[in-house]
Amino acid sequence: MELQDLVCIITGSGKGLGLAMAEKFLREGARVALWDRSETVKEIASIIDPAGERTFSVTADVRDEKQVSEAVSRIMGRFCRIDVLVYNAGISRHKPLEEMTVEIWNEVIDTNLKGAFLCCKAVAPFMKEQKRGKIINIASLGGRTGRPGVGVNYAASKAGVVGITQLLAKELGASGIYVNAIAPGPILTEQTRQYPPEVFASWNAGRTIVKDGLPEDVADAAVFLASRRSDWVTGVTLDLNGGILIH
Numbered sequence: 376m377e378l379q380d381l382v383c384i385i386t387g388s389g390k391g392l393g394l395a396m397a398e399k400f401l402r403e404g405a406r407v408a409l410w411d412r413s414e415t416v417k418e419i420a421s422i423i424d425p426a427g428e429r430t431f432s433v434t435a436d437v438r439d440e441k442q443v444s445e446a447v448s449r450i451m452g453r454f455c456r457i458d459v460l461v462y463n464a465g466i467s468r469h470k471p472l473e474e475m476t477v478e479i480w481n482e483v484i485d486t487n488l489k490g491a492f493l494c495c496k497a498v499a500p501f502m503k504e505q506k507r508g509k510i511i512n513i514a515s516l517g518g519r520t521g522r523p524g525v526g527v528n529y530a531a532s533k534a535g536v537v538g539i540t541q542l543l544a545k546e547l548g549a550s551g552i553y554v555n556a557i558a559p560g561p562i563l564t565e566q567t568r569q570y571p572p573e574v575f576a577s578w579n580a581g582r583t584i585v586k587d588g589l590p591e592d593v594a595d596a597a598v599f600l601a602s603r604r605s606d607w608v609t610g611v612t613l614d615l616n617g618g619i620l621i622h
């Protein structure tokens with residue numbers, strides 16, 4: 376198993392990609408702190424780990440510094456260490472530029488970018504103390520090139536996540552902390568399945584691989600970046616998009 380006994384925090388793990396990563400990390404032997412703003416995360420934890428021995432759930436809003444700090448303290452109280460942070464919590468609120476309000480801009484920037492900053496800041500002291508840790512930030516293809524269906528708020532937030540990743544890889548590397556990002560293209564999730572197939576297909580224009588992107592594809596990449604197999608990888612954004620980016 377690739378992640379035997381590693382303590383891994385996954386934000387936004389109440390559903391979607393975060394939940395897929397939590398399930399995969401458990402199968403790889405990790406102990407997983409599921410973290411979501413939705414109370415349903417407790418029920419999710421009891422479903423994927425009925426014995427409750429390898430999971431711990433926290434309900435906290437990643438935009439709130441106090442809630443972030445308390446959540447990390449509670450996770451430390453439960454597991455006594457933090458080996459991996461996957462900053463995955465994210466939202467999108469697409470509007471064309473002329474309809475984009477400051478409120479919608481702030482909502483997305485606060486969740487996707489400020490939340491990443493707050494969570495990285497909260498776990499870094501514990502990882503420094505351990506002289507080892509891995510941070511994986513979930514960016515997006517939308518923040519790499521701009522894409523149809525993402526707003527300026529989402530594109531900016533995810534480009535910012537790439538910037539944070541590169542900066543922190545430099546700042547924290549000497550402390551044994553690796554910082555990488557994953558930038559998925561369109562992935563079939565509960566949320567993206569709500570769009571008509573032709574809309575999902577339009578997001579995939581230029582893809583060279585026939586199969587659709589699945590949550591498991593992101594989870595596999597996250598396992599690699601969380602494990603010792605990536606011990607010579609830092610500051611990297613791993614693009615997962617079936618070839619869309621090369622067009």
Ligand SMILES: NC(=O)c1ccc[n+]([C@@H]2O[C@H](COP(=O)([O-])OP(=O)(O)OC[C@H]3O[C@@H](n4cnc5c(N)ncnc54)[C@H](O)[C@@H]3O)[C@@H](O)[C@H]2O)c1
Pocket residue numbers: 386387388389390391392393410411412413435436437438463464465466467486513514515516558559560561562563564565566567
């Ligand atoms: N699904 C895709 O196609 C796709 C593609 C590229 C990048 N991403 C990114 O992957 C990540 C997960 O996406 P998803 O499709 O699984 O989304 P999702 O909406 O299915 O799940 C996101 C989870 O984050 C939680 N969350 C949202 N705001 C929060 C907050 N303030 N505090 C704590 N938790 C919060 C939600 O409750 C939810 O459980 C996001 O960062 C998203 O931008 C997704």
